[in-house]
Amino acid sequence: MNTKTPAGTEQITVSNITIDIVRKDIKNIHLAVYPPMGRVRIAAPFLVKDDAIRLFAISKLSWIRRQQRQFAGQERLPPREYKERESHYYQGKRYLLHIVEAEGWPKVILKNKTWIELYVRPGTTLEKRHALMTRWYRTQLKKQIPALIEKWEQIMDVQVNGWQVRQMKTRWGSCNPDQKKIRLNLELVKKPASCLEYIIVHEMVHLLERHHNEVFLAYMDRFLPHWRQLKAELNKLPVRHEEWGY
Known part of the structure; x- marks a missing residue:
């Protein structure tokens, strides 16, 4: 189930990873992991259902964790x-x-x-x-x-x-x-x-x-x-x- 932050941002949690969801006028789902803390965001077309986004996130868990490990080792x-x-x-x-x-x-x-x-x-x-x-x-x-x-x-x-x-x-x-x-x-x-x-x-x-x-x-x-x-x-x-x- 998706949740809303106080600012109204849509979020899901997959395997203890919080993911921001942004709906856009695009054709495909896009995944990004941002430095330095490994914040995860998925940009999804307006018509893609929540279950499809969750399944997409699950399929990318290994990649997400790999990116977060790299950022964790980044010089501060x-x-x-x-x-x-x-x-x-x-x-x-x-x-x-x-x-x-x-x-x-x-x-x-x-x-x-x-x-x-x-x-x-x-x-x-x-x-x-x-x-x-x-x-x-x-x-x-x-x-x-x-x-x-x-x-x-x-x-x-x-x-x-x-x-x-x-x-x-x-x-x-x-x-x-x-x-x-x-x-x-x-x-x-x-x-x-x-x-x-x-x-x-x-x-x-x-x-x-x-x-x-x-x-x-x-x-x-x-x-x-x-x-x-x-x-x-x-x-x-x-x-x-x-x-x-x-």
């Missing part, structure tokens, strides 16, 4: 303390933080392939260090996005009317097809450039097809044939202590 990043030699990521590479306490204007410098230097005044609080690093990350990501959007506008023959960088807790990106605007998660600046491009392509495909259906997947296969590998790479990279999904 504890909350950053912005201290000397702390690990920070930029474009998929790990850097060590070097704190330089000095009078003058605070700044962040990518020193070389090993170090990110954080210049702060003596006594700068953790919150201000975080704000400074976040501002630097945002600036770097905003430098990367326009060229990628322009590239894919020409390939897809679509137009993006606007884009934003946001700190998002549950998505790598989002798209408003009606306004032709996209939002991108600030955390993408820490991932390889190829993963950023994958998310941009994903969101721009929504300008051609708003739903994650067979048409959407066909566009993804056409424009970015290796998108599944990029998605897997993105989901295997170190994640923050919050829960992520895409």
